[in-house]
Amino acid sequence: MKSRVKSEGGFQLSTICRQLKLEAPDGKMRETDCADTEGIFRIIQSVPSPKAEPFKRWLARVGYERVKEIEDPELATKRTRILYKAKGYSDSWIEKRMRGIAIREELTDEWKQRGVKEQRECEILTAEISKATFEMTPSEYKKFKNLKRENLRDHMDDLELIFTMLGEKVTTEISEKEKPDTFNKNKKAAKRGGGVAGKARKETEKELGRSVISKNNYLENKEAKKLN
Structure with a gap:
């Protein structure tokens, strides 16, 4: 993935990833590339594979909805109510x-x-x-x-x-x-x-x-x- 991102002229993963020692399947602690939620989203957006397109469209829709909620705060209130209702409250x-x-x-x-x-x-x-x-x-x-x-x-x-x-x-x-x-x-x-x-x-x-x-x-x- 690193080579593909580089070939596409994208950002360097090292700018958003950090290596932390995590337990591997063999039980040993090995350095693993880690990123926070924002970093993961940025990585997904950079992936050229068609398989990432559904997720990219979802991110775009969420971003659009967020912009609309900033313009009309009542939309955010309605969405919050719907989410709580969906959770069973x-x-x-x-x-x-x-x-x-x-x-x-x-x-x-x-x-x-x-x-x-x-x-x-x-x-x-x-x-x-x-x-x-x-x-x-x-x-x-x-x-x-x-x-x-x-x-x-x-x-x-x-x-x-x-x-x-x-x-x-x-x-x-x-x-x-x-x-x-x-x-x-x-x-x-x-x-x-x-x-x-x-x-x-x-x-x-x-x-x-x-x-x-x-x-x-x-x-x-x-x-x-x-x-x-």
Whole structure:
């Protein structure tokens, strides 16, 4: 393949591939060409074989759909609903998940207004809300649910989603009211917003006599109805 790409005047695989030692069929660790998802797509696009054409057409269609969704965000919302439905999630769960996505977007937009633009800063503030709400950061929560690369919120049940929304919505309201102008002030607002949700969660747990925080995830519960 390397020779074919080179003969076609394409890019050098060495620019997107890295050699890592992986276990071979014989059990020995051998250097193997590896690439991330974007790199794999680039490699596939460069393959001149007709067998790659169906995949190339699929990539083109996905790219086209993405451009249309940028032009009309409502299309992305509809697609997300369809995907959740196809995975077996109930309509009531999907409604909460979609509302949670909207509330999250409102919060990140508010943070941008307050000068929080770096991804890492958003992650820190999100962790503050989560820790105050559930006594766990998102990364700790994922480990608790035995998740790896999956989206944590796609594996929350109704109550977990509700308290997540509450923490983020209250944080947004606090920020809009007080207009924090430093990262530390935003951090304190996030902690307070999460704290409101945390108190509500504890009161709910007292009334229900059980923990709101669940180890259940969609990977183990193949039927999303169990996440209601």
